[in-house]
Amino acid sequence: MEPNRDINIDTKTMQLEIIRPFAEITFAHELLALQKFDQNEKPNVWKLSPKAIMLYMLGTKLPDGTSISPKYFGDKKILELSIATLLSDRALLLTGLPGTAKTWVAEHLTAAICGNSSLLIQGTTGIHEDHLRYGWNYASLIANGPSEEALIPSPIMSAMRTGQIVRIEELSRIPTETQDALITILSEKVLPVIELNKQVQAVKGFNLIATANDQDKGIYEMSSALKRRFNIIVMPLPSTLEEEVRIVDFRVKQMEQLLEVSLPKIKEKQMEQLVTIFRELRVGKTNDGKQKLKPTEANLSPAEAISILHHARIHGHYFNHNLIPIELIVPGIINIIQQSENKDYYCLEEYNELVIKKRLDWKEWYLAFKNVL
Numbered sequence: 001m002e003p004n005r006d007i008n009i010d011t012k013t014m015q016l017e018i019i020r021p022f023a024e025i026t027f028a029h030e031l032l033a034l035q036k037f038d039q040n041e042k043p044n045v046w047k048l049s050p051k052a053i054m055l056y057m058l059g060t061k062l063p064d065g066t067s068i069s070p071k072y073f074g075d076k077k078i079l080e081l082s083i084a085t086l087l088s089d090r091a092l093l094l095t096g097l098p099g100t101a102k103t104w105v106a107e108h109l110t111a112a113i114c115g116n117s118s119l120l121i122q123g124t125t126g127i128h129e130d131h132l133r134y135g136w137n138y139a140s141l142i143a144n145g146p147s148e149e150a151l152i153p154s155p156i157m158s159a160m161r162t163g164q165i166v167r168i169e170e171l172s173r174i175p176t177e178t179q180d181a182l183i184t185i186l187s188e189k190v191l192p193v194i195e196l197n198k199q200v201q202a203v204k205g206f207n208l209i210a211t212a213n214d215q216d217k218g219i220y221e222m223s224s225a226l227k228r229r230f231n232i233i234v235m236p237l238p239s240t241l242e243e244e245v246r247i248v249d250f251r252v253k254q255m256e257q258l259l260e261v262s263l264p265k266i267k268e269k270q271m272e273q274l275v276t277i278f279r280e281l282r283v284g285k286t287n288d289g290k291q292k293l294k295p296t297e298a299n300l301s302p303a304e305a306i307s308i309l310h311h312a313r314i315h316g317h318y319f320n321h322n323l324i325p326i327e328l329i330v331p332g333i334i335n336i337i338q339q340s341e342n343k344d345y346y347c348l349e350e351y352n353e354l355v356i357k358k359r360l361d362w363k364e365w366y367l368a369f370k371n372v373l
Helices: 028-037 050-058 076-086 102-114 138-144 155-162 182-188 241-259 268-283 302-319 330-338 343-354 363-372
Strands: 091-096 120-122 134-136 151-153 165-169 190-193 198-201 207-213 230-234
Touching (some): 028 102, 050 102, 076 091, 091 102, 120 155, 134 138, 155 165, 155 190, 155 198, 241 302, 268 302, 302 330
Parallel strands (some): 091 230, 165 207
């Protein structure tokens, strides 16, 4: 078969674009504008003052016309406590259910404070102390023995040397005995390198932000000694339907901008109905409090709602003539339910018959669920 000679791809000149740049790259124009505008007192080595960081996180419009997009829609007290913690001698632990913006807040706080959110450790059961402290280039180690040249610093050691903030994602997925390697680092701000008979002492600006899902499966308990080194802040789910709809709407539009494709719009009513389903199945009762329901164990968070709607928009754009019927949204909900226990199927089926079926203007939802349950 003859090759298609009309296609000519020059891989040398092809521009590759990072799928998800770090926050300080994506929002560089906002951070730069805030640095120029910021006349408030800045802590040592911080890029922005605490007040300017609050503006970055909550959103505003600067005197020069620059729009600062909101990064967090919840209680501003949570941000104030987080920023104050990072100025103290304690590390910050953001905990809560999946989808409560823990990672998002941690990354943006780090970007605003030190302009570098790339010092990151992803917690897993396979993490051991070397990942938290330091490792070795074994070829150099065998040839020349322990030396500075053979030492491979962890993100934590790099942050200590440069006075920056390091992030640990999913701290509770790291085995407890490995977690405890952080105790000396957080309490004494020192990382001993026994093989070189020396120690790395943290310089001003160093701190640590960790995130953890406190009710997820497959997590490890933190020791009391390590907990005392953190200021623990629980990230709540949105308190009202309106707040949750606003979060979902903002992030869905933001994801479209990253895709750089004009996608069909989700109807406001569809979005509100999806968020209503999630909220009612999460708490086990209808929004008006009149009917109790069996709550699901599945993670029906705002993050999942955002993902479902973004996928439905893409599907509708490419395969359904730019239309987004409920039938394109329901499979995403079923996919989340499948990740949990079988009883969640019965919870959803019962919810469909007892609640959705009786609601006006919800017939499309009822039939779509009926076809797949």
